[in-house]
Amino acid sequence: xxxxxLLRTRTEEVKANLARRGFEFDTDxxxxxxxxxxxxxxxxxxxxxxxxxxxxxxxxxxxxGEDIEPLLAAVKTLGERLEQAEEQLKGVQQSLRDxxxxxxxxxxxxxxxxxxEDDNVELRRWGEQPQFDFEVKxxxxxxxxxxxxDFDAAAKISGSRFAVMRGxxxxxxxxxxxxxxDVHTREHGYEETYxxxxxxxxxxxxxxxxxxxxxxxxxxxxxxxMYLIPTAEVPLTNLARDTLFDSSDLPLHLTAHTPCFRSExxxxxxxxxxxxxxxxxxxxxxxxxxxxxxxxxxxxTLTGHAETVLQRLELPYRVVRLCAGDxxxxxxxxxxxxxxxxGQGRYREISSCSNFSDFQARRMxxxxxxxxxxKPELIHTLNGSGVAAGRALVAILENxxxxxxxxxxxxxxxxxxxxxxxxx
RNA sequence: GGAGAGAUGGCUGAGUGGUCGAAAGCGCUCCCCUGCUAAGGGAGUAUACGUUAAUAGCGUAUCGAGGGUUCGAAUCCCUCUCUCUCCGCCA
Numbered sequence: 450x451x452x453x454x455l456l457r458t459r460t461e462e463v464k465a466n467l468a469r470r471g472f473e474f475d476t477d478x479x480x481x482x483x484x485x486x487x488x489x490x491x492x493x494x495x496x497x498x499x500x501x502x503x504x505x506x507x508x509x510x511x512x513x514g515e516d517i518e519p520l521l522a523a524v525k526t527l528g529e530r531l532e533q534a535e536e537q538l539k540g541v542q543q544s545l546r547d548x549x550x551x552x553x554x555x556x557x558x559x560x561x562x563x564x565x566e567d568d569n570v571e572l573r574r575w576g577e578q579p580q581f582d583f584e585v586k587x588x589x590x591x592x593x594x595x596x597x598x599d600f601d602a603a604a605k606i607s608g609s610r611f612a613v614m615r616g617x618x619x620x621x622x623x624x625x626x627x628x629x630x631d632v633h634t635r636e637h638g639y640e641e642t643y644x645x646x647x648x649x650x651x652x653x654x655x656x657x658x659x660x661x662x663x664x665x666x667x668x669x670x671x672x673x674x675m676y677l678i679p680t681a682e683v684p685l686t687n688l689a690r691d692t693l694f695d696s697s698d699l700p701l702h703l704t705a706h707t708p709c710f711r712s713e714x715x716x717x718x719x720x721x722x723x724x725x726x727x728x729x730x731x732x733x734x735x736x737x738x739x740x741x742x743x744x745x746x747x748x749x750t751l752t753g754h755a756e757t758v759l760q761r762l763e764l765p766y767r768v769v770r771l772c773a774g775d776x777x778x779x780x781x782x783x784x785x786x787x788x789x790x791x792g793q794g795r796y797r798e799i800s801s802c803s804n805f806s807d808f809q810a811r812r813m814x815x816x817x818x819x820x821x822x823x824k825p826e827l828i829h830t831l832n833g834s835g836v837a838a839g840r841a842l843v844a845i846l847e848n849x850x851x852x853x854x855x856x857x858x859x860x861x862x863x864x865x866x867x868x869x870x871x872x873x
Numbered sequence: 874g875g876a877g878a879g880a881u882g883g884c885u886g887a888g889u890g891g892u893c894g895a896a897a898g899c900g901c902u903c904c905c906c907u908g909c910u911a912a913g914g915g916a917g918u919a920u921a922c923g924u925u926a927a928u929a930g931c932g933u934a935u936c937g938a939g940g941g942u943u944c945g946a947a948u949c950c951c952u953c954u955c956u957c958u959c960c961g962c963c964a
Contacts (some may be wrong), residue, residue, distance in 0.1 A: 487923080490923060494924095494932065498932060505892075505945080521944055525947095528943095822928090824902080
């Protein structure tokens with residue numbers, strides 16, 4: 450959520466900022482509601498005040514043994530009027546909240562203009578794109594030829610957008626996950642965390658997947674409904690929900706490996722081939738909870754942590770700064786890491802690192818006591834993939850493919866591959 | 874699944890209808906005392922919203938969540954969520 454005070458006082462600035470995303474903020478409707486709210490709130494609180502003071506008077510009169518009948522008569526109609534005002538106020542507040550929850554985060558200054566991924570700005574490249582003196586295959590063909598990647602089998606069990614992996618390929622994914630967790634915990638100082646994969650709607654509301662993007666997630670019919678997590682960001686970030694941290698508790702650096710479940714509503718026809726866009730995939734997530742002044746720097750280091758993974762795996766990649774139109778709902782600023790995929794001849798997203806500023810913290814009521822003022826203030830939250838295991842697997846298959854159809858295992862994964870240096 | 878107990882401020886924990894935003898302790902902040910350390914004395918110390926030039930006043934809300942009774946609810950009633958104890962069941 451955007452700071453309601455900011456929304457109220459600098460409505461036009463907010464509108465202009467959100468317009469950069471292509472989001473149209475109906476300020477007329479908002480301001481009209483806001484005006485109603487103010488009037489109703491003043492009225493309601495005045496009536497409440499009257500009720501409180503007369504109740505107090507009745508109590509005092511009773512204690513002195515005086516006749517309270519006239520006092521009771523005086524407040525007779527008060528309750529009814531109050532009830533009416535409260536009800537109206539509640540309705541208006543609910544409408545306002547619906548509007549506020551539907552507003553995306555304010556973009557950071559450095560977010561470039563643009564409407565889609567073509568307008569993202571490349572910041573840097575790392576690594577050499579491998580040269581092949583044979584015809585390269587994409588990961589689907591490589592995996593199928595190895596007999597280790599089977600989409601037909603998965604379709605039989607669960608339909609499209611699922612995969613079955615076997616043998617050393619399945620092991621390679623596990624090795625990737627272990628490798629990434631170890632890098633982040635041992636070298637980058639993240640705490641390894643195990644979290645639930647099923648969460649309540651309040652958790653998704655906190656990280657802003659709800660209420661706008663319900664269609665993107667898998668919802669169970671449990672009562673109350675449970676949702677399969679679309680990313681470990683949800684349980685990890687929600688650890689801070691309703692928490693008042695001591696300033697010495699922060700920053701918190703958390704990492705977890707989890708499966709991620711996405712219904713991919715509205716992506717029909719996109720990336721239907723292969724592992725790129727699945728209903729279920731594995732990911733190692735990085736989450737940082739920091740003080741308000743530290744999130745900008747934290748985003749740089751967090752992105753660097755994700756980059757380290759690709760560098761160790763010797764996978765060529767580039768870093769792009771997402772443009773206004775491509776930046777996600779809750780993010781103020783996002784860097785994507787895009788890995789080189791020889792099978793597609795282009796860079797594809799493998800990690801997305803975002804600064805959410807206080808947007809999620811406000812929804813979650815995640816606060817820290819300011820060391821100087823002693824006052825609670827909202828924390829800032831950040832997260833990034835460190836990195837998506839399924840897509841890393843794709844990148845390894847395609848970048849490390851050999852002419853004979855085998856795939857060399859990156860040196861960095863050796864400790865977790867049990868002596869297997871080539872998948873054949 | 875069955876029976877019972879509980880949920881109060883940063884923390885622990887009193888409080889069964891009116892003067893309770895809430896005792897006390899801990900923690901924290903400031904001051905005093907003390908030649909270090911330890912101890913001691915005093916004062917202060919919730920959040921959000923509204924009003925406002927104001928982080929000054931004043932008002933309103935908040936004692937797990939939602940509803941109800943009442944002139945008045947932390948306190949009584951109902952529903953739900955969570956925690957703990959015991960029993961059963963299953964690993």
